[in-house]
Amino acid sequence: MAEKTFYVLSDSVGETAELLAKAALSQFLNVDMKIQRIPYVDDEATMVDAFHLAKENDGIIAYTLVKPDFRVKMLELSQQFNVVAIDVLGPLLKQLESHLNEPPTLQPGLVHKLDEDYYKRVEAIEFAVKYDDGRDAKGILKADLVLIGVSRTSKTPLSQFLAHKRLKVANVPIVPEVEPPEELFQVSPEKCIGLKISSEKLNHIRTERLKALGLDGTANYAKEERILQEIDYFNKVVDQIGCDTIDVSNKAVEETANVILRKLKM
Known part of the structure; x- marks a missing residue:
């Protein structure tokens, strides 16, 4: 059986999604699954390519995309390709926005901005x-x-x-x-x-x-x-x-x- 692949997409470097993927996979001792990071996602074509890869390699996708329209597109592609895609950041942003009563900046890569x-x-x-x-x-x-x-x-x-x-x-x-x-x-x-x-x-x-x-x-x-x-x-x-x-x-x-x-x- 071919090795399964966990694709992590991000509009920044993708470190957050990869760390979460590694943490989750560590709980499945009998599963051999490699992680492939796809960073700096800034267009629909890159998302589509990622779903083609996941479909071909029996993979799943996790993503940290701050732009709402990107997250909506990921959901649409997930249904279209019948590939599991997990929104890591979206639900947290929504809950924080509600709790803090303040909208997020929706600017990619702020956590890695180098001062x-x-x-x-x-x-x-x-x-x-x-x-x-x-x-x-x-x-x-x-x-x-x-x-x-x-x-x-x-x-x-x-x-x-x-x-x-x-x-x-x-x-x-x-x-x-x-x-x-x-x-x-x-x-x-x-x-x-x-x-x-x-x-x-x-x-x-x-x-x-x-x-x-x-x-x-x-x-x-x-x-x-x-x-x-x-x-x-x-x-x-x-x-x-x-x-x-x-x-x-x-x-x-x-x-x-x-x-x-x-x-x-x-």
């Missing part, structure tokens, strides 16, 4: 990924904020957290054997924050990290002598830059982020 704030957040997240862990020093000069610290001071998760606050964050690991990029000394000290951590806490974090990777917890990476060497070098770099520091020894990422946001008066 300026959304774009800034996405741009900041992409920036944090691109300029993570010092992989491209050019990002230092473009960043709203630069985080520096030795390994395992939560630079990456903190950069991502702040990106959701629309901050473009670059982070740079400080390692004794690697000269910091010259761009780090060209930015304003006010745009740079050093992440301090106690040697005891860092030793614990690194030891657990090694164990999680199935490695020897006594490796040089977690040794007290090595850690003290890194922290000493970090302090020298911080002094050279002249930037503020935050002790992250006993802080969750969210706590550190809030301290930074207060510093930046955001």
